[in-house]
Amino acid sequence: MAQRGQSDAAGRTPRAPAENAAEITTPMPTINGNGLRDRARAIPEAAVARLAVYLRVLSGMREQGVASVSSEELSGAAGVNSAKLRKDLSYIGSYGTRGVGYEVEVLVDQIERVLGLTREQSVAVVGIGNLGHALANYGGFPGRGFPVTALFDVDPDLMGVPVGGIPVDHIDDIPKVCAAREVTIGVIATPPPAAQAVCDRLVQAGVECILNFAPVVLQVPETVEVRKVDLAVELQILSFHVARRADHAPDADATPAQRVNGNAPNGVVVRR
Amino acid sequence: MAQRGQSDAAGRTPRAPAENAAEITTPMPTINGNGLRDRARAIPEAAVARLAVYLRVLSGMREQGVASVSSEELSGAAGVNSAKLRKDLSYIGSYGTRGVGYEVEVLVDQIERVLGLTREQSVAVVGIGNLGHALANYGGFPGRGFPVTALFDVDPDLMGVPVGGIPVDHIDDIPKVCAAREVTIGVIATPPPAAQAVCDRLVQAGVECILNFAPVVLQVPETVEVRKVDLAVELQILSFHVARRADHAPDADATPAQRVNGNAPNGVVVRR
DNA sequence: AGCCGCTTGTGAACGCAGGCACAAAGTCGC
DNA sequence: GCGACTTTGTGCCTGCGTTCACAAGCGGCT
Numbered sequence: 001m002a003q004r005g006q007s008d009a010a011g012r013t014p015r016a017p018a019e020n021a022a023e024i025t026t027p028m029p030t031i032n033g034n035g036l037r038d039r040a041r042a043i044p045e046a047a048v049a050r051l052a053v054y055l056r057v058l059s060g061m062r063e064q065g066v067a068s069v070s071s072e073e074l075s076g077a078a079g080v081n082s083a084k085l086r087k088d089l090s091y092i093g094s095y096g097t098r099g100v101g102y103e104v105e106v107l108v109d110q111i112e113r114v115l116g117l118t119r120e121q122s123v124a125v126v127g128i129g130n131l132g133h134a135l136a137n138y139g140g141f142p143g144r145g146f147p148v149t150a151l152f153d154v155d156p157d158l159m160g161v162p163v164g165g166i167p168v169d170h171i172d173d174i175p176k177v178c179a180a181r182e183v184t185i186g187v188i189a190t191p192p193p194a195a196q197a198v199c200d201r202l203v204q205a206g207v208e209c210i211l212n213f214a215p216v217v218l219q220v221p222e223t224v225e226v227r228k229v230d231l232a233v234e235l236q237i238l239s240f241h242v243a244r245r246a247d248h249a250p251d252a253d254a255t256p257a258q259r260v261n262g263n264a265p266n267g268v269v270v271r272r
Numbered sequence: 273m274a275q276r277g278q279s280d281a282a283g284r285t286p287r288a289p290a291e292n293a294a295e296i297t298t299p300m301p302t303i304n305g306n307g308l309r310d311r312a313r314a315i316p317e318a319a320v321a322r323l324a325v326y327l328r329v330l331s332g333m334r335e336q337g338v339a340s341v342s343s344e345e346l347s348g349a350a351g352v353n354s355a356k357l358r359k360d361l362s363y364i365g366s367y368g369t370r371g372v373g374y375e376v377e378v379l380v381d382q383i384e385r386v387l388g389l390t391r392e393q394s395v396a397v398v399g400i401g402n403l404g405h406a407l408a409n410y411g412g413f414p415g416r417g418f419p420v421t422a423l424f425d426v427d428p429d430l431m432g433v434p435v436g437g438i439p440v441d442h443i444d445d446i447p448k449v450c451a452a453r454e455v456t457i458g459v460i461a462t463p464p465p466a467a468q469a470v471c472d473r474l475v476q477a478g479v480e481c482i483l484n485f486a487p488v489v490l491q492v493p494e495t496v497e498v499r500k501v502d503l504a505v506e507l508q509i510l511s512f513h514v515a516r517r518a519d520h521a522p523d524a525d526a527t528p529a530q531r532v533n534g535n536a537p538n539g540v541v542v543r544r
Numbered sequence: 545a546g547c548c549g550c551t552t553g554t555g556a557a558c559g560c561a562g563g564c565a566c567a568a569a570g571t572c573g574c
Numbered sequence: 575g576c577g578a579c580t581t582t583g584t585g586c587c588t589g590c591g592t593t594c595a596c597a598a599g600c601g602g603c604t
Contacts, residue, residue, distance in 0.1 A: 044591065045509070052508040056487055070551065079489040083593060090553055098552045098599045115508045116515025123507070130406030137402060138503060146507050184514050185507060208517065209510040211503075215328055217351040225513045227506055231410060231483075234499055235395070235418050235457060236324040236387045237317070238481040241497045242456050243388025245480065316561070342581065355563055355584095362583055370569045370582045 127190030178205035399462030450477035
C-alpha cells in the first residue's frame with residue numbers, strides 16, 4: 001500500500017500495496033539513482049509491510065514459548081509464500097540456521113531493529129472523534145510500540161479532558177506540544193476539511209511521518225512521508241470485486257485457482 | 273498494500289491467505305469500446321484504488337460546478353502523474369475528448385459503474401467498540417456509498433441499542449441477519465482473538481468480501497476477498513522511515529524535533 | 545568421521561506496473 | 575473549410591517485486 005493499503009497504501013503503499021505517499025507534485029526529484037547508501041533503503045516497502053506482519057506473528061509465538069521456527073511454518077502463519085518470506089528476511093541479514101530454521105527471539109530483535117522499534121516513536125493524534133478515541137486507546141500493540149503522547153482537537157469542551165490518559169490540547173498548540181514531546185509520527189483523524197491545515201501544522205512542528213485517515217490528498221513537502229488509510233477507498237475496492245464477481249458469475253469457472261496456488265499452505269482452507 | 277496496502281497496504285496490499293498482488297490475470301490486454309463485461313477483470317488492483325480516489329476528487333469538483341477537467345488538472349488534484357491517470361481511465365473506456373478533456377459527470381458515472389457503486393453494497397460491522405462506532409457513523413461518503421445495515425457485538429448491554437440508527441445484534445445471529453439484509457461486505461473491528469470466529473461466521477453467511485481491522489491473518493476460502501487495514505503495521509512502516517532517515521542523516525543525535533526543524537524545507541507548504 | 549537430508553539464502557527468470565513520448569483525434573480561430 | 579493547437583489514448587521501454595530453483599551450509603545419524 002496499501003494505504004496500501006495498504007497498501008499497501010498502503011497506503012501505498014509502494015510505495016505500498018496501494019502504493020501512495022510522496023508522489024504529489026514534484027516530478028520525482030529523486031536522485032535516488034546513486035544506490036549507494038541505500039542499505040536501509042534497499043528494503044522494498046512491500047517487504048517492510050510484511051516484516052511488520054512477521055513481527056506480530058513471531059511475538060505471538062514467543063509468548064507461547066516457541067523457540068525456533070522454519071520459513072515454512074512462519075510463512076504459513078503470516079499468509080505468504082515461503083520463498084518470499086526468506087527473501088524478505090534476507091533483506092535484514094542472515095539470521096537463520098540452515099537445516100534448522102530461525103530462532104524466534106533473534107528474529108524478533110532484528111525486525112524490531114530494522115523497523116526502528118528499539119527507540120520508541122512518540123505519536124500525536126489529531127481529531128478526537130470516534131476514530132481518534134479508538135486510536136488514543138490503542139495504546140500498546142502486539143508488543144509494545146507507539147506511545148501516544150499528544151492529542152489535539154478544536155472542540156473547546158475537550159480541552160484538557162484526558163482521553164486514554166492523555167489530555168487533549170488545541171490544534172493551535174501542535175507545534176509547541178509536538179516539539180516538547182518529541183513527536184515523530186502524526187496521525188490525522190479529523191474531518192476532511194480540516195486535514196490540510198492540521199497537516200501543515202504538523203509539518204511546521206517538524207513531524208516528518210504522517211498517517212492520514214482523512215479522505216483528502218495531502219500536500220506536503222517532499223521530506224515528509226505520508227501514508228493514507230481511506231476507508232471509503234477500501235470499501236470501494238471490495239465493491240469492485242463484488243461487481244466483478246457478479247458480472248462474472250454466470251460462467252463462474254470456480255474462481256481463479258492460480259492465485260492462491262503456491263501461497264496457501266495446505267491447510268489454509270476453509271476453517272469450519 | 274495493502275496496501276496496502278494498503279495495503280499499500282498497502283499496503284498494500286492485502287490478501288488473506290495469500291497476499292494480494294497480481295491477481296485477476298486476464299490474458300487479453302483488453303480492447304475497449306465494446307465488451308462491457310470482460311474489461312472489469314483486466315483492471316489492476318492498484319488502478320482500482322486510484323480510481324476510487326479520482327472519484328472522490330471528481331465528486332468534489334462536480335459539487336463545485338466544474339463541468340469539465342483535463343487529465344493534467346485531475347491528476348494534480350489526485351496526487352498522481354497525468355500519464356498514469358490517463359492509463360487508469362483508459363482501463364474503463366474512452367470517455368475523454370481529445371483537445372478538451374473529460375466531462376466530470378460522465379467520469380463520475382463511469383467510475384461508479386466500474387466500482388459497482390450503482391447498486392448499493394450493504395455493509396455489516398462486527399465489533400462495536402470505538403472503531404466500530406466510528407465506522408457505523410461513517411454513513412455515506414463522498415457521494416452516497418455504503419449503507420451500514422447491520423451491527424454485531426457480543427456485549428449483552430449493546431444488544432438492541434441503536435448505534436448510528438442501526439440496532440446491534442449478537443454475533444451468533446450473523447448468518448441469519450446478514451442473509452436477510454443481503455450484506456455483501458463485512459467489516460471486522462473486533463479484538464484480535466475474536467476475529468477468526470467472526471470471519472468464519474461471515475463467510476458462513478455468504479459474505480464474500482471482508483475488510484479486516486483486527487491484527488490477525490484471517491484464514492478464508494479462496495472465494496472470499498479480504499483486505500486488511502492494520503494500524504500497527506502502518507505505524508511500523510512509518511517508524512521504519514523515521515529510522516532510515518535518522519541513519520541517513522549524519523547529525524543524527526540531536527533531538528528529533530530539533531533535527532527535523534533544521535531540515536525544514538524551504539517552501540514548507542506547497543498547497544494546491 | 546563421513547554421509548545424508550533438511551532448510552536457508554540467493555541468482556536468475558518472469559510478469560506487472562509506471563513513465564515517456566508520440567500519433568490520433570477533435571476543437572477553435574480565421 | 576482548413577490549419578494549428580490542445581489533449582487524449584497507448585505502444586514501448588524500464589525497473590521493481592515476486593517466484594522458481596538450486597547450491598551452500600548445518601545438524602544428526604550411523
